[in-house]
Amino acid sequence: LWAMALASFVTGVAGALLAGGDRYLYSIDFPIQNSITLLAVVLMGGVFSLAGAVIAAFLQSFLPAMLYQLWSVPYDWLLILFGLGVMQVLATAPGGIADQFPKDMKRLYRLIRRLVSRPAPASSSGTAPAKGGEAA
Incomplete structure (x- = not known):
């Protein structure tokens, strides 16, 4: 609960500083697709490790460019x-790819x-021992 409150406080302060610096804030300046994509790649990469952050950065930057260049994926x-x-x-992997x-x-x-x-x-070559245990 304290972590959530602290994160909300820091986010509020950052938003207030941004609003003070820009004088105007428009919702169009904050597209929701970027947030969804960022959340998706962080979850896929792995939330609990540094390697997960590196994988997420790769997925965020190189994968869209590669898919668009190779197959023109919109x-x-x-x-x-x-x-x-x-x-x-x-x-299948709650810890992510990492x-x-x-x-x-x-x-x-x-x-x-x-x-x-x-x-x-x-291989069975047909030379099985006889019933008495001795080879014939």
Whole structure:
């Protein structure tokens, strides 16, 4: 509760300073899409780690540019893509990509190691021992 109150106080002071500096504030100067996109990439990257912030910065800056350059994806579709990404991350990896990626790599390593170290199946050449335990 104290953290919420302190964050609200600091935000209010920052807004008052901005209003005093600009003299006029218009709602058009604060587009809601930027806030939604920022929240989406922070949740996808990971809220609790520095690596999550780096991943979020990558998603915020490079992913839209790359999608627009390669496939001419409009910005509206990018918001839908980020929304789907948030739903996927919240459903499968609440810690974000930064928390989930190392776990996935460990699982992949164990799977590869198990597949590589699996012994070759024994071939049945027809030389089974007789009933008495001795070879015929």
